[in-house]
Amino acid sequence: MRWLAFGTYDVHRHPRVGVLIEGLRAAGDEVVEVNVPLELDTAGRVAMLRQPWRLPKLAWLLARCWTLLAVRSRRAGAADAVLVGYLGHFDVRLARRLFRSRTPIVLDHLVSAAGTARDRSLTAGGGGLKSKLMRWIDRGALRSAxxxxxxxxxxxxxxxxxxxxxxxxxxxxxxxxxxxxxAARPATRPDGPLKVVFVGLFTPLHGTEYLGAALADLAADDRIEVTMVGKGQDYDACRAAAAANPRVTWVDWVTAAELPALVAAHDVSLGIFGTTEKAQNVVPTKVFQGAAAACAIVTSDTAPQRRTLGDDALFVPPGDAPALTATLRALADDPALLAAYQRKAAARAAAEFAAATVVEPIRAKVARTSPIPPAMQETR
Structure with a gap:
């Protein structure tokens, strides 16, 4: 197949689309990228919804990107399918108008606008103008795919x-x-403290308030060192909670090119620990990446994470800081246990998380799907 990877996605900020493109190519498909990254991250988009007077800026940025996308898509030529990258709630509408009706449009709908708004406390309950706006954005995106x-x-x-x-x-x-x-990790772990890493945007999904409490509980334990990478909504509260622990290193961010080596230099990669609705329904990117980097995985015991990781990770109840503390101490106490979970995570990643494996259901679905979405068939 010949694919166009289309939209305003930013593969450095949101690596999911990069994995899909890599997987399609590994499967033997041709992928041409028609991409004009929107110079606005997720936090920036959420800020605009908190402060609606900033929305004209989003409209202007989108208009600029879409003009370039329209020109470049014509130059790219015909395709068998179009992949609209993550955070493509608006881009998919443009794709539906640019490409002929028999070209399947594939939307990577990793998160809903309404779900993200609820998780970040942007909307309360199911009512209100902002909630209705988020649902309208989601419905329009889904109808276009x-x-x-x-x-x-x-x-x-x-x-x-x-x-x-x-x-x-x-x-x-x-x-x-x-x-x-x-694969580049040393065959033998050097002596020294257990090295733990967390990478994230400090949203309620991540449960960093509980992580901060766990770090405080570890303040007197010199066997465990933690690196916290990222900043975001709950960063200040997490850092304040963990202030008593001198063995926590805070890093504002690391480039996408440098991040894999940084994570792989640690023994344990932390997942998420939040108690929000969204936290119960996701398997975070950091879990897949940490497993591929051959770290032991410690994350919350939720249905999707348990299903995805099986017995190859260590799970703690969501929001349970003492359980997280106890799990990290157990790994610091037992090098053999640590090594076993590192091997199991790496094996699980090799078998199920590689890009070529991830895209198999998408390629199969596209091969058998109707080229025109049902909602559009009804209106034509």
């Missing part, structure tokens, strides 16, 4: 009835650079 890609069975079940038949589950996975970082 022939295939809707989600990452967990829970997200598939949450799709509206008219979109569910077009849905397909594809794990987030990890790119080859993460597997390379894992």
């Amino acid at each position: 022939d295939v809707v890609v989600v990452d967990t069975d829970e997200h598939l079940a949450a799709l509206p009835a008219d979109a569910a038949p077009r849905g397909v589950v594809a794990l987030v996975g990890a790119g080859q650079q993460w597997f390379a970082a894992g």
Whole structure:
């Protein structure tokens, strides 16, 4: 197949689309990127919804990107399918208008706008103008797509009835650079403290308030060193909670090129620990990446994470800081246990999280799907 990877996605900020492109190419497909990154990250988009007077800036940025996308898509030529990258809620509408009706449009619907707004406390309950706006954005995006890609069975079940038949589950996975970082790890772990890493945007999904409490509990334990990478909504509260621990290193951010080696230099990669609705339904990118980098994985015991990782990770109840503390101490106490979970995570990643494996359900769905979404068939 010949694919166009289309939209304003930023593969450095959101690596999911990069994994899909890598996987399609590994499967033997041709992929041409028609991409004009929107110079606005997720936090910036959320800030605009908190402060609606900033929305004209988003409209201007989108208009600029879309003009370039329209020109470049004509130059790219025909395609068998179009992949609209993550955070493509608006881009998919443009794709539907630019490409002929028999070209399948595949939307990577990793998160819903409404779900993100609830998780970040942007909307309260199910009412209000902002909630209605988020649902309108989601509905329009889903109606524009022939295939809707989600990452967990829970997200598939949450799709509206008219979109569910077009849905397909594809794990987030990890790119080859993460597997390379894992392969480059020393065969024998050097002596010294247990090295733990967390990478994230400090949103309620991540549960960093509980992580901060766990770090405080570890303040007197010189066997465990923690690196916290990122900043975001709950960063200040997490750092304040962990202030008593002198063995925590805070790093504002690391480039996408440098991140795999940094994570692979640690023994344990932390997942998420939040108690929000969204936290119960996702398997975070950091879990796939940490496993590919051959770290032991410690994350919350939720249905999608347990299903994805099986017995190859260590789980703690969501929001349970003492359980997280106890798990990290157990790994510091037992090098053999640590090594076993590192091997198991790496094996699971090699078998199930590689890009070529992740895209198999998408390629199969596209091969058998109707080229025109049901919602559009009804209006034509």
